[in-house]
Amino acid sequence: MPPPGPVFAFEVNTFDYIIVGAGTAGCVLAERLTASGRHKVLLLEAGPSDERFFVRMPIGYGRCFYDPAINWMYRTEPEPALAGRSGYWPRGKLLGGSGTINAMVALRGHPADFEEWAALGNPGWGWRDVLPYFRKLEDSPFGPSAERGSGGPMKVADVSAQTHPLCNAFLQACEQAGLPRSADLNGVNSEGVAHYQISVHGGRRVSTATAYLRPAMERAQLQVQTLAQVQRIGFEGRRATQVHYTVGGELRQARAAREVILCAGAINTPQLLQLSGVGPAEHLSSLGIAVVHDSPAVGRHLQDHLCIDHLYRARVPTLNEQLRPWHGKLRVGLQYLLTRGGPLALSVNQAGGFVRSRPGLSRPDMQLYFSPLSYTRSPPGKRPLMNPDPFPGFMLSAQPCRPGSRGHVELRSPDALQAPRIVPNSLSDPNDLEDLLHGAALLRRLAATPALAGLVAQEMQPGPSVQTREQMIEDIRARCSTVFHPVSTCRMGPDPAQSVVDTRLRVHGLAGLRIVDASVFPTVTSGNTNMPVVMVAEKAADLLLADATLNP
Template sequence: MKDDAFDYVVVGSGSAGAVMAARLSEDADISVLLVEAGRRGRNPMIAMPAAAWINFARPTYNWRLFTVPQPELLGRAIYMAAGKVLGGSSAINTMNYMRGHPMDFDGWGHAGATGWSYSAALPYFKRCESYRSAEYSEFRGYDGPVGTTKARAWGPLQEAFLAAGAETEAGLTDDTNGYRQEGFFTFDQTIADGVRQSTARAYLRPALARPNLRIAVRTQAHGVAIENRRATGVVLAHAGQARTVRARREVIICAGAIRSPQLLMLSGIGPAEHLRGHGITVVLDAPGVGTDLQDHVEIQLTWRCPRPVSHSRYLRPDRAALAGARWLLKGDGIGATTGFEVGAMLRSARNVPVPDTEVYLYPALLDGDRPHLTMHGFGIGMNLNRCKSRGTVRLAMADPTGAPLIDPRYLSEPDDRTFLIDAIEWAREFVDRRPFDGLRGAEIGPGTRDPAEVDRWLRRELIGNWHPAGTCRMGTDARAVTGPDGRVHGIESLRVIDASIMPQVTNANLNAPIMMMAERIADMVCGRALLAPEPVAIYRP
């Protein structure tokens, strides 16, 4: 990297950063530097959907963060995956394409993010997407960069899940990203022609030949250079050498809900007393930086399966090798799926306005963080998408190479625990339905009906869903960090664009809404007219 100055310096190449760099560099007169701490990620295991489980465990492409010990979870430090590779977490996630409920985005506007609404977001969701379907929907995009398809792998467990779902009050929905989010469905996935559609593949690969786009991998941002409350560049480190690269127009931080607030605090933007405690000169006392950390939480109930129909049958080394070879040659077979084929979005009570519960079938048992190789079984995952518990991200040290202190305060609000206890009972009743007859063996987890033991099991097994958000949230109140365009309040020429600016985490996975946000804010940065809002009717129970 020989140049010392660019018009825009984008930090982080994930679901937001890759989109921003690609869109900004469409103007040949604008120079863009995209900074990524990880590698380029040329390993075919990134492109192969079934290998997602391998990438979760590999530090090569993963920051492998941990929370501080959680008092309500028996003092456990909870693992949190985060992508460290071109494409960020979009290169290692489970590829479920879920936008969230329309009322999520209307709620952002009500929370002070003026201009955000579902009708404003919809045209940008459509711009992102190339939906592979023979049926047209006004909710979907068909010529965008990111290929999406319905999950294809199938079997008796998936059939039983949907058949049991059809018997419930929620019933089935044919498109959870369309008119009706609520119900049981086949997942949409960021997979096309059997290949993962990360933002690196979808957005950066077509832009690589542009002479005005420079990508610096294995390069970590250590801080934002600020003069007179204006961002002027970024301090970067590569191969042990540090240098400052100037940004003539803007610095755009897209490092995610954990690393973005860390980078702001290292740059002197954050809670003043906390910064002084680490010997950092305060540039701007911004008490909201690193606060309001939100995440989805997950618990998975498990059962043995008396029939050999779980995904474990594919995982014997010889069969896994054959599946990998087939995927390399044809791009199909079990290697082209993730194991997450069917799920549901449900309301926890009739008076809840939007689905706040995500349910999924995992057609195998887990042995640690990987599928079990020999024992047949299945899991029903229950995700709470509207946690009341809120946490923080704080500096552990002033050293930018160290991980920050991540404290989601899981289950610190008693209502979250009550919700999950009820969810456990719902899952049991669901699996007791007739379609699971012949597939439902002994319950493994919790494996007890004793309330005290179930509570202990919950605290021992609960994990975060790796969907952190809200730590640099948009708004107009005193604790808001950014405005509706991602600009950092009180600092010129500095934006944050990623899940950290969400006023409220969406009721679904985060990859899709983050790409949408980046598409929309890219138009703002470039001074282009925003796409016209698209008011549409949505299902209301």
């Protein structure tokens, strides 16, 4: 005889671990925690499956950028230092999360980034500690070495033979400007420029959903629930024990026998904590939310990378001619369908790297991007990335690596369905503006090298009329934008007043609750954040499994 209804319902809804958010980090954990067969895991994701043509085709990036079915499409508060503009912050809302809609540049960052993490009071997170996880997660195109890994889930592609020929002109320009060439941007010396390595395999996007989650979905211990939006975490005393979520408007509840793991990303994780009564007490009380734990750093210390693009009309054909006219689209579309190759199988960011924008710096301070196409970013709904400019053009972009400005994320209301308030405070640290000015000056130096000067018909943006320091500042305020790397809103650190999790990623002051996603970064890494998030999740899985062994 089966037990009576309520008890039976309670049992089927109890898991060892409940993972909130099947994004870059959540998919890694779902695989690693179920591999032994000993733990029962529920993975909850607000968005749908990632089985979509434009998600898997690399250049479909442009389509995903503004698709509300798979994108949270956040907007920041108007930014006084950015001419009052409200920034557009896309975030993936589907299996694989932002790693399923991102530009696929595969970069670890600079070793000094992680030395800084350790120096901030986080032993176990220095470069030599995290390197084994970077090696474990990848299948490097250069084979195994002391620095690179082989046979890991995330296949990384070297596409240097397939990129647009203009990339070579960019790399030559960098050499002529005195910038070093890197043999491997993820190798022993990450300084310099090169073709970007990307998360693509066989012409299809590689995300943690494809690399980790898909194989794990075969396992009986893993239950994946899509279209399930978590509303809040439930506590018994100071222990997180339940997750409340909705599926198709129906409220459901699941219990975690061991732990709840928040992997909802740098915007939604602090939002969920605050909705659950964990955050700055004053803010929570002002919204009528009962305070479970006063944690002032929840939602604070937000960091992000800003970037300035310089756009050039070219004298030679660029990707614009292949991607804009219908006959060009047809040609590259057929090429993709028949060979899984061509420009649709690549990222828009084809070359770049970490460089020093000026002498006297101890390490690279600037990430460069080269895109052999041009487009003017326009408001949501226009999908400009799929529609490049109607003339040959290319873009050079500079992104300062270590911004000093700090923003925050806070609730607008106690309603879980309302987007939180995102306040980046861009350029509130005056050094950030100086860094962007150095970046812009470097882009002009590159455009003036013999390798590029002959190819430039006209500097379209900022344009030749923008010359003085004041004009350059005005241009930066009017045009610079995020490159979608928000982090640190639940940062790791030793002081519960200044941070949210400890070095084992457990929430300070509470039991049964961890955070594993970009929000725990103590500081932003120098470059793109996806691979560092995968690394954090790989290390977190080891921490969780070690703790489970100690406490069976």
